[in-house]
Amino acid sequence: MHIPDGYLGPVTCAAGYAVMAPVWAIAANRVKKTLEAKQVPLLAIGAAFSFVIMMFNIPIPGGTTGHAVGAVLVAILLGPWAATIAVTVSLAIQALLFGDGGITAFGANCFNMAFVLPFVGYGVYLLISGKSEITSFRRVVAAGIAGYVGLVVSAFAASIEFGIQPLLHHTAEGQALYCPYGLNFTIPAMVGSHAIGFGWVELIVTAFVVKFLQKQEPDLLRPTLLQPVVKEATK
Amino acid sequence: MGIGVGILAVLSPIGLIFPALFKAGSAWGEWGSAEIKNMLGYIPNGLGKLASLWTAILPDYSFAGWEEKGLGSRSLAYIISAVVGIALCVGLGWLLGKILAKKN
Numbered sequence: 001m002h003i004p005d006g007y008l009g010p011v012t013c014a015a016g017y018a019v020m021a022p023v024w025a026i027a028a029n030r031v032k033k034t035l036e037a038k039q040v041p042l043l044a045i046g047a048a049f050s051f052v053i054m055m056f057n058i059p060i061p062g063g064t065t066g067h068a069v070g071a072v073l074v075a076i077l078l079g080p081w082a083a084t085i086a087v088t089v090s091l092a093i094q095a096l097l098f099g100d101g102g103i104t105a106f107g108a109n110c111f112n113m114a115f116v117l118p119f120v121g122y123g124v125y126l127l128i129s130g131k132s133e134i135t136s137f138r139r140v141v142a143a144g145i146a147g148y149v150g151l152v153v154s155a156f157a158a159s160i161e162f163g164i165q166p167l168l169h170h171t172a173e174g175q176a177l178y179c180p181y182g183l184n185f186t187i188p189a190m191v192g193s194h195a196i197g198f199g200w201v202e203l204i205v206t207a208f209v210v211k212f213l214q215k216q217e218p219d220l221l222r223p224t225l226l227q228p229v230v231k232e233a234t235k
Numbered sequence: 236m237g238i239g240v241g242i243l244a245v246l247s248p249i250g251l252i253f254p255a256l257f258k259a260g261s262a263w264g265e266w267g268s269a270e271i272k273n274m275l276g277y278i279p280n281g282l283g284k285l286a287s288l289w290t291a292i293l294p295d296y297s298f299a300g301w302e303e304k305g306l307g308s309r310s311l312a313y314i315i316s317a318v319v320g321i322a323l324c325v326g327l328g329w330l331l332g333k334i335l336a337k338k339n
Contacts, residue, residue, distance in 0.1 A: 001262070002262070002265060003264060003265075004264075004265055004286065005285040005286055005288045005289060006279075006281065006282035006283070006284070006285035006286040006288075007264060007282060009281060028335060031332075031335045031336075032335045032336075032337070033337070034337075035332065035335055035336040035337065036336065036337060037336045037337060037338070039332070039336065040329060040332035040333055040336050041237075041329070041332075042236070043328050043329075043331070043332040044324070044325040044326075044328035044329040044332060045236050045237055045240060045325065045328075046328065047324040047325070047327065047328035048240050048320075048321040048324040048325045048328065049236070049239070049240050049243070050324075051317075051320045051321060051324045052240055052243045052244055052247060052317050052320070052321055053243065055247045055250045055251075055296060055313070055316075055317055055320075056243075056246075056247065056249060056250035057250040057251070057253070057254045057259075057262070058250075058253065058254070059253060059254040059256075059257040059259030060259075063258070063259055063260045064259060064260060064261070064262060064263045065254045065259045065260070065261070065262050066262050066263075067250065085328075085331060085335075086328060089324055089327045089328050089331065090320075090324050092327070093320055093323045093324055093327065094320070095289075096289075096291070097291060097292055097293055097319070097320065097323065098291050098292075098293050098294065098295065098296050098316060098320065099289060099290075099291030099293075099294045099295065100291075100295070100296070102285070102288070102289070103288060103289045104285060104288065158264070162264050169281060171280070175277065175279065175280070176275075176279040176282075177279050177280050177281035177282070178279055178281045178282055178285075179264065179279075179282075180271075180275055180279055186264070189263050189264075190263060190264070193263060209239075
């Protein structure tokens with residue numbers, strides 16, 4: 001899902017940065033208000049976890065590969081805004097050092113994996129876990145489904161960005177200038193591969209770590225972070 | 236949790252070897268210019284211009300020119316990439332966290 005340079009035209013690249021600029025600003029602001037000093041190591045490890053989990057490429061039938069992102073787990077532990085920061089850090093290192101994901105497409109990649117993914121996933125997690133006990137099995141299920149849905153929706157976002165390129169940019173003869181495939185091709189390819197394959201990896205990783213933390217460090221799963229935000233929002 | 240990330244770094248070559256065993260290609264939409272040419276018969280003009288915009292220090296989690304090396308060498312490069320990437324993520328994440336976090 002790391003869109004390289006050259007696949008998105010200038011309009012989509014600019015839109016990616018334009019949407020992410022205020023998101024990054026709000027995320028920084030929220031984290032400033034909610035992140036406790038003792039949670040700083042967790043934010044750093046969250047970024048590192050997201051980085052390394054993305055290196056686990058899984059092949060699926062059809063000759064393509066993909067991976068989990070780990071963003072929903074970070075959102076469950078630190079809240080979605082902190083997850084935006086953590087995954088942005090990881091995506092920046094990937095793009096700059098390893099050429100994984102483009103520089104021009106960085107805004108769009110962050111939109112998909114550092115914004116859509118943690119927020120959709122976190123919403124699903126809250127919805128399914130409800131007021132259940134921190135150590136309940138329902139939370140494990142909620143975390144898994146949240147990871148799956150988050151990743152598939154984020155792949156859908158990427159497929160739209162890819163798929164609108166032939167509409168936005170082509171030569172007079174109809175040759176593509178950037179991503180050559182339209183929506184009828186990109187949506188089944190991206191959403192399909194993530195729904196059949198990689199979404200399940202995100203599901204297993206997210207559910208497994210939540211299950212593990214329920215036993216080892218249940219305090220990490222308490223959504224204390226969100227309380228100030230909720231209080232503020234309900235004022 | 237830090238230990239978990241360390242274990243993942245050591246295990247990371249799974250993400251290299253597993254796709255290689257199944258002869259899987261690039262991720263969808265992440266093809267190089269040569270692959271695109273094979274698929275379409277041409278390289279879209281804008282794509283060709285932008286594709287080489289950035290030269291990464293450790294391209295594709297390996298060393299430049301190591302593409303044809305064996306899986307063993309590439310696995311080593313992959314683990315080194317994981318360690319470097321994790322260290323930088325922890326460093327940058329920590330720095331941002333320190334700047335942003337409540338002072339208490």
